[in-house]
Amino acid sequence: MNSLAQSRWWARLADPALALSTAVGIGAGPAAMGAPLSWHGTFGLGVILGGLLLVRRRRPVLVLVLSAAALIGYQSAGLFEGGAVWPLSVALFTAALGRPGRAAAVGALTLAGGLVLQGLDASEALARGGVELLWLALVCAAANSWRQYGRWRAEHQARLLQLEQTRLVEQRLIISREVHDVVAHTLAVVGVHLNVAVEALDDSPEEARAALRTAISVRNQAMTDLKAFVGGLRDVPQHGLESVAGLVEQAEAAGLDVRYDAEGDPDGVPAAQALTAYRIVQEAVVNTLRHSDAGRLAIRVRARPRALEVTVVDDGRSAAGFTAGHGLTGMRERVTALGGTLRVDADKGFSVRAVLPLTDDVTGLAP
Template identity: 90%
Template sequence: MDLALAFLTAVAIGAGPAAMGAPLSWHGTFGLGVILGGLLLVRRRRPLLVLVLSAATLVGYQTAGLFEGGAVWPLSFALFTAARSRPGWAAAVGTLTLAYGLAMQGLDAPEALARGGVELLWLALVSTAASSWRQYGRWRAEHQARILQLEQTRLVEQRLIISREVHDVVAHTLAVVGVHLNVAVEALDDSPEEARAALRTAIAVRNQAMTDLKAFVGELRDVPQHGLESVAGLVSQAEAAGLEVRYDSAGDPDAVPAAQALTAYRVVQEAVVNTLRHSDAGRLAIRVQARPRALEVTVTDDGRPAAGFTEGHGLTGMRERVTALGGTLRVDASKGFAVQVVLPLTDHVTGLMP
């Protein structure tokens, strides 16, 4: 996709003005198209930087008199990408570039004003499209996260049902086997055949119980468990929703017990969902540090402060999980949304199960 957009930008900037009668030269339109198209190859990693560099390049070509084909539309893809995560900055860069382009053409020229009005409308259209795409991406990521949570809830309920069935099978088997063993013991001297029949029945019941238990255990093994390695999937979901995400991981995640790893995953998942639902943030930072005696998880965004913030069911459930493992959870909504969790990895909690 990035390669296709880069090629389309290079061709449009190079051939577009030429189709309108402007001269085509390597140092002019074609060179500008190659530069702006090449910058688009890294637009996902540094969207705002790509937009600023593209705008500076365009302004430079306009100042040198090498390009007069437009002040905004050559930046369309860079503007769209940056507006998804940093709409305010993208609008500011686009407006300043447009104002400079109009000033270069002369504000007293009717043709320049007409062209400026068209490009201003195009800037608004690109910004609106980026905002709509951003909201759609957030809705989609939130929807997927909620579906995953419902699926995990269903799996937990399924495990509870299976555990009850296992309990019933074991209790029934022990009771039946116990009865037949007692019969065998009492009949061993006086009626060996009756004792053998009782033992054969006990063996048959035991074999049937083992078959049922293997089936139940197989179902339990098929239930997926998330850990620290699954955080990368949450990062991808957030990026797909239009957020600029920075993910840092330190330490040895494989050394973290399953209970703490699953809880850390749930913390990050709930924090990402909260950012998508309740924040206008454009950037999200996730940091996971696996220290020798503690696992630290920090999730922050740059959204606006939330007045009168109260914890919902998601944060309450998250706090209960963390507390059950002897950890601490702090939530700060005064500057964006921040969640910090510390889970001890000491001997008295490593054996706990989620």
């Protein structure tokens, strides 16, 4: 089981657990404080709010609004008096990960409505409102801290990957120089001895055979050296389409609601195109985390018979002032080297679309 599958398995386990704990807490919490347990009151509200949490990842703001509406409805009917904010804690936290402003606004309006419905005097309203407002601020602050940590972690991992690629490029340059030196030396020495063998073949066959033996020996030594150098290259890990799942996991850990669709046969995609597709998704995710302030991210990779299509779109705000840096420039160079097309749009968040022809007859692609 890969890391993305493990993350989603834990998410599927966590959501029912949070839903159950919310339902039990809302249903039995007031009873623990001495309030009567009502099956159509506190228990019913707990079931509603807990059930809504099962879809909190798909529609976090909608879940929060519906939960707030249910809470206010039960309060207006006199069926629940346990609080106006804490029953919404999980829904508030989830919505604040992607839309902190909207989550805080819904929480504040729910608190104000709850205080009005309870008919408290000024001193009681101030005391209870202050406590619940503090709880609202703590939940929003915790969500903001978690979101910032996730984005820092994603950016940190992206920087580590860039450093790794830089180190690999330097390593390959060193190896390429070594290979060049070995090949150049071998060709020069073998060429000299072949010329000697040709000239001595008729007059001195023994001298010709000695020259040929020396050429063969030099050639064998060169092959041994080249195998050692090429072996170092073979040990270098390369990212492909299967590595996109790791980028999805990083984006989800940063608080984004990610939808990843993969179509076609990834095994039929050449290594150069697969690596370029991975780099495109990686750079797009980093740009979304750094500049877009998005809540959702859609990644789509389609492996067609003759082309590989990569689309990454988020729902963030406009990034009109954004200028392409080394990452986007490198992305465009990779796509161009493969004969593909790339389109980057920052008018409404970030939108990246690339089409890569599926052919192995492409050279000059940097690692």
